[in-house]
Amino acid sequence: MATTTSDTLPPPAQVLPLAIGRFRDALLHPIAEKVATGQRLDAADARVLYATNDLIGLGTLADFANHRINGERVFFSANQHINPTNVCILRHTCVFCSYARLAKEEGAYTRTLEEVYQEAEQARGAPTREFHIVGGLHPKLGLSYYTDMIRGLKERHPQVQIKALTAVEIAHLARIEKSGIAEVLQRLKDAGLTSLPGGGAEVFSTAVRATIAERKLTGAEWIAVHRVAHGLGIPSNCTMLYGHVETADDRIEHLTMLRDLQDETGGFLTYIPLAYHTEHNELGVSLGRVGSATTGFEDLKNIAIGRLFLDNIPHVKTHWPMVTPFMSQIALAFGCDDVEGTVVYERVYHEAGAHTDMQLPYEGLVALIRDAGKVPVERDSLYQSLREDFTGLVIPRGGTHRPGLPVVHSA
Numbered sequence: 001m002a003t004t005t006s007d008t009l010p011p012p013a014q015v016l017p018l019a020i021g022r023f024r025d026a027l028l029h030p031i032a033e034k035v036a037t038g039q040r041l042d043a044a045d046a047r048v049l050y051a052t053n054d055l056i057g058l059g060t061l062a063d064f065a066n067h068r069i070n071g072e073r074v075f076f077s078a079n080q081h082i083n084p085t086n087v088c089i090l091r092h093t094c095v096f097c098s099y100a101r102l103a104k105e106e107g108a109y110t111r112t113l114e115e116v117y118q119e120a121e122q123a124r125g126a127p128t129r130e131f132h133i134v135g136g137l138h139p140k141l142g143l144s145y146y147t148d149m150i151r152g153l154k155e156r157h158p159q160v161q162i163k164a165l166t167a168v169e170i171a172h173l174a175r176i177e178k179s180g181i182a183e184v185l186q187r188l189k190d191a192g193l194t195s196l197p198g199g200g201a202e203v204f205s206t207a208v209r210a211t212i213a214e215r216k217l218t219g220a221e222w223i224a225v226h227r228v229a230h231g232l233g234i235p236s237n238c239t240m241l242y243g244h245v246e247t248a249d250d251r252i253e254h255l256t257m258l259r260d261l262q263d264e265t266g267g268f269l270t271y272i273p274l275a276y277h278t279e280h281n282e283l284g285v286s287l288g289r290v291g292s293a294t295t296g297f298e299d300l301k302n303i304a305i306g307r308l309f310l311d312n313i314p315h316v317k318t319h320w321p322m323v324t325p326f327m328s329q330i331a332l333a334f335g336c337d338d339v340e341g342t343v344v345y346e347r348v349y350h351e352a353g354a355h356t357d358m359q360l361p362y363e364g365l366v367a368l369i370r371d372a373g374k375v376p377v378e379r380d381s382l383y384q385s386l387r388e389d390f391t392g393l394v395i396p397r398g399g400t401h402r403p404g405l406p407v408v409h410s411a
C-alpha cells in the first residue's frame with residue numbers, strides 16, 4: 001500500500017486539476033479549466049457561479065485561485081475603528097443605513113478633535129497600527145476638521161497609519177469646500193492619510209441605487225474618486241454590499257467595474273464583500289426582513305466569487321463583525337486571505353443588528369487563523385508584513401480562541 005506523506009501529497013498547484021471532472025455541478029468544469037490555467041472569468045462564468053449550489057466546488061476553485069496569489073498566508077491588522085460623527089445629510093435616503101442621524105435627532109453625535117484624540121488613546125500601549133476612520137456626511141464639518149484630525153493623530157501615534165474617509169465622504173468634502181476631488185485628496189495625503197477605505201460602493205447598478213441610496217454618489221462617481229486617489233499614490237479598498245435587492249447580474253456588473261478600474265490603476269489592495277443587515281433601517285422594514293440576516297451560504301459564495309472574478313486584486317477580506325468570527329474562519333477555506341482586524345469598537349454594523357463582539361483580541365485573531373490551518377501575518381495598511389513569528393504570544397484557553405456567544409449591543 002502506498003504511504004501518504006507530505007512528500008507524496010500533490011502540491012497545491014495540482015489539487016484543482018485533480019478535482020476537474022469531479023465537481024457535483026458539472027457546469028463548474030469549464031470554469032475550473034479556466035481557473036487552473038489562469039484564464040480570466042467572464043460575466044457568463046460569474047452567472048454560473050452565482051447560480052450553483054455546489055458550494056464546496058465553488059470553494060475549491062476559489063481556494064486554488066487564492067493559493068496561487070497568497071499561498072497559506074492570511075493577513076490581519078491591529079486596527080482601531082473611529083467614527084467621528086453619525087450626522088449625515090443622506091440619513092433619509094440611504095434606506096439600508098442604521099447608523100446615520102440628523103443633526104438634532106436623538107442619538108446624533110459629533111466628536112470634537114479632543115474627543116477623537118481621547119478615543120485614540122486606546123492605541124497607546126496596544127499593538128494598533130491602523131486607524132480606520134469613517135462617518136456621516138456632516139453638513140458643516142469642513143476639510144480642515146479631517147486634516148487637523150489626521151495631523152493630530154499622527155503626532156500622537158506616529159506608528160499608526162491612517163485609512164480614512166470613503167469616496168462618498170471625499171466627494172461631500174469637495175462639494176462643501178467647492179474644490180476638486182484631487183485637491184481634497186492631496187490635502188488629506190499631505191496631512192498623513194495612507195489609504196482610503198472601500199465603503200460607500202454598495203451596489204453600483206443605477207436601479208439598485210435608486211432603491212436603496214438614491215442621493216448617494218453614483219457608481220461611476222465612486223469609481224472616479226478612487227481613480228483620482230490611485231493616481232495620487234493613495235491606494236484604496238473596495239466593497240460590495242450584498243443581500244438586499246440586488247440581482248446576480250447587478251453583482252457581476254459591480255465586480256466588473258471594480259476589475260476594470262484595477263486593470264487601469266492597480267490601486268485596490270483588498271476587496272471586501274459586506275453582508276447587509278436588516279435591523280433599525282427602513283429597507284429592512286419595507287422588505288419585511290427585520291430580524292433576518294444573510295445566510296452562511298451567501299456569505300461564503302460572495303467571498304469565493306469575489307476571489308475568482310477579481311483576479312487582479314491581491315486580497316479578499318472577510319469582515320468578521322458582520323458575518324461572525326466563525327464564518328470568517330470558514331471563509332479562509334473559500335478563497336479569503338484577509339481578516340478584519342482587532343477593531344476595538346464597531347458602531348456602524350452593530351447599529352444594524354450585528355450581534356458579534358465589538359472587538360477581537362490580537363491573540364484571538366492569530367488563533368482564529370492558525371486554527372484554520374493557515375499562516376497568520378500581521379500587516380500594515382499597505383499589506384506590508386509587520387510580524388510573522390508569534391512565538392511567545394499567549395493564546396487564551398489552551399491554544400484555541402473561542403469567540404463569545406452572540407450578544408446584543410447598543411451603540
Ligand code: SF4
Binds near residue numbers: 097136
Ligand atoms: S450610508 Fe453613509 S452616506 Fe448613507 S446615510 Fe449612512 S452614513 Fe450617510
